[in-house]
Amino acid sequence: MTKHxxxxxxxxxxxxxxxxxxxxxxxxxxTQTFFQTKAVVNQNNLKTxxxxxxxxxxxxxxxxxxxxFMIMGDTCTRGCAFCDVKTGKPGELDPFEHIKIxxxxxxxxxxxxxxxxxxxxxxxxxxAKHFKNVVLETKKQNPNTTxxxxxxxxxxKGDSYKKVLEANPDVFNHNIETVPSxxxxxxxxxxxxxxxxxxxxxxNIKPNMFTKSGIMVGLGENKNEIIQVxxxxxxxxxxxxxxxxxLQPSPKHHPLQRYYHPEEFKDLKNIALNKGFLLVASSxxxxxxYHADEDFKKLKVKRDxxxxxxxxx
Ligand code: SF4
Numbered sequence: 001m002t003k004h005x006x007x008x009x010x011x012x013x014x015x016x017x018x019x020x021x022x023x024x025x026x027x028x029x030x031t032q033t034f035f036q037t038k039a040v041v042n043q044n045n046l047k048t049x050x051x052x053x054x055x056x057x058x059x060x061x062x063x064x065x066x067x068x069f070m071i072m073g074d075t076c077t078r079g080c081a082f083c084d085v086k087t088g089k090p091g092e093l094d095p096f097e098h099i100k101i102x103x104x105x106x107x108x109x110x111x112x113x114x115x116x117x118x119x120x121x122x123x124x125x126x127x128a129k130h131f132k133n134v135v136l137e138t139k140k141q142n143p144n145t146t147x148x149x150x151x152x153x154x155x156x157k158g159d160s161y162k163k164v165l166e167a168n169p170d171v172f173n174h175n176i177e178t179v180p181s182x183x184x185x186x187x188x189x190x191x192x193x194x195x196x197x198x199x200x201x202x203x204n205i206k207p208n209m210f211t212k213s214g215i216m217v218g219l220g221e222n223k224n225e226i227i228q229v230x231x232x233x234x235x236x237x238x239x240x241x242x243x244x245x246x247l248q249p250s251p252k253h254h255p256l257q258r259y260y261h262p263e264e265f266k267d268l269k270n271i272a273l274n275k276g277f278l279l280v281a282s283s284x285x286x287x288x289x290y291h292a293d294e295d296f297k298k299l300k301v302k303r304d305x306x307x308x309x310x311x312x313x
Contacts, residue, residue, distance in 0.1 A: 001228045003085045006252065008079035015255035017074045017248050024245065024261050024284050026056050030063040037062040037108065047074045049116050049289070054084045055251060057290050068114040068150070068289040069101055072127045073133055078189040081254035082177070082216065082246060085118060093123075093130050098137035103209055112293040113138065114173075114256035116150035119189070125160035126152060135167035146170040148212075148292055153195050161198060171296060172202045173212035176233065176287055179225035186254055188217055200236035210278075210299050214242035214288040217268075220257040226268060230275050232295075239278040240299060243268050244286035260284065278302040 003280075004010060015104060041048055050058045059066065073088040076083070094100070105113050121126040136149055148171035153162040165172070180192040183264040185197050195213075213233055226243075232239060238270065243265060248256040262284060269282035279299050281291065 004274065005084075006079070006250075008087060008124075009081075009250075009252040009254060012252045013079075015248070015250045016251055018256050018259070020247075021259050023066075024247070024259070025054070027060040029059040032179075032202040033065060034062045036267045037065050037067055037132075039066055040104050040107045041050040041118075044107075045098045046100055046104055049085070051057070055071045056247060057285055057287060057289060062299060064293075065108045066118075066289075066293060067108070068116055068292075069104070070116050070118065071101065072098055072117045072120050073107050075135040077121040078187075079120045081179070081188070081238060082219065082249075084121070084147070084253070087297060090118065090120060092121060093127070095182065097130070101134050102141035105138055105145055110142070111168075112146045112296050113287040114146065114148045114292050115309055116289070117152060119152040119156075121189075124157070126154040127159035128154060130155070132163045132167040135164070135169050139167070139200050146296055148173055148289075148296065150288055153190055153198055155189075155194050161202070162205065162231070165202065165209070167208075169209070171210040171212055171292075171299075172199075172206070173214075173240075173288055174198055174202075176229060177215045178215060178219050179221040179229055181225060182205035182219055182221060193196075196232050196236050199233065199238050203237040210240060210296075210303075211236075211238045212240040212242070212288070213238050214244065216244055216246035217260050218246040218256050218258055224274050227271060230272050230277075234277065240295070241272050241277045241280045241282075242278070242286050242288050242290075243272070243282035244290075245284040278306065 043125055047070045048067045061170040073090045074086055075088050076085045079087045122247050147169045150173040176195050178186045199211055265282040269280045272280040
């Protein structure tokens with residue numbers, strides 16, 4: 001018998017997937033580089049969120065060697081209604097994962113790498129120590145590579161997130177994902193203000209570390225609620241906001257309410273920039289790790305400009 005990827009969704013209602021509009025199209029690929037990236041991922045026996053979450057950008061990103069590594073296994077202990085990553089009881093942590101990731105980063109010769117993970121509520125520290133070790137080893141073996149972590153919320157794990165900060169990643173990313181009114185249906189295992197608090201605490205502890213968060217639209221939120229999330233993230237001094245279209249992975253996932261037009265993404269971007277984010281990426285195919293390399297360079301430029309302005313005042 002085949003094991004179900006999402007056992008918690010078996011009894012969920014069947015919601016047919018809406019046809020994609022013309023503007024949601026994956027980009028053309030450089031086939032050779034795509035397969036080189038795939039070979040490095042497979043040979044090192046690694047997991048990527050690009051594959052596990054069935055990301056629409058995989059052809060474009062892997063054609064630029066940009067893969068987002070997913071550590072601590074391929075099985076998540078939460079059951080978010082939007083996510084395609086497998087859920088269930090995860091296995092043991094791989095004690096050699098830090099070596100495998102740092103080797104893959106070297107083989108891909110990356111300037112910037114995004115490292116994310118599944119939620120590991122089964123571990124006392126939510127996997128924070130493992131995260132730290134992976135980042136430290138990757139830095140040690142790749143001193144010129146900048147590192148972005150995209151972490152779980154470490155809910156009910158006390159101060160364990162501070163262990164990740166001890167590794168000094170260049171960017172700390174934690175996605176807020178949706179508006180508070182949808183948390184109970186879309187992200188039932190998480191708490192909106194827990195995620196805001198995490199981002200705020202990171203900034204308080206490491207004021208020079210870039211913080212980043214992202215939301216999906218099309219889940220049933222309204223514009224005022226999105227604007228409220230922007231304000232809450234700015235209150236937490238988040239630097240970089242990503243906004244992308246939710247794509248429903250299967251009929252058992254949270255129903256897609258509507259596709260936003262590219263012009264609506266531009267409008268949201270302008271609103272967010274006016275709220276004071278250093279950088280905003282907002283488009284139908286924006287994902288939190290999409291173009292992370294180029295965006296990191298832009299973030300640094302924006303911060304330098306901001307510092308110059310402050311000195312002139
Ligand atoms: S957007 Fe992120 S998750 Fe999607 S393919 Fe690119 S790197 Fe992978």
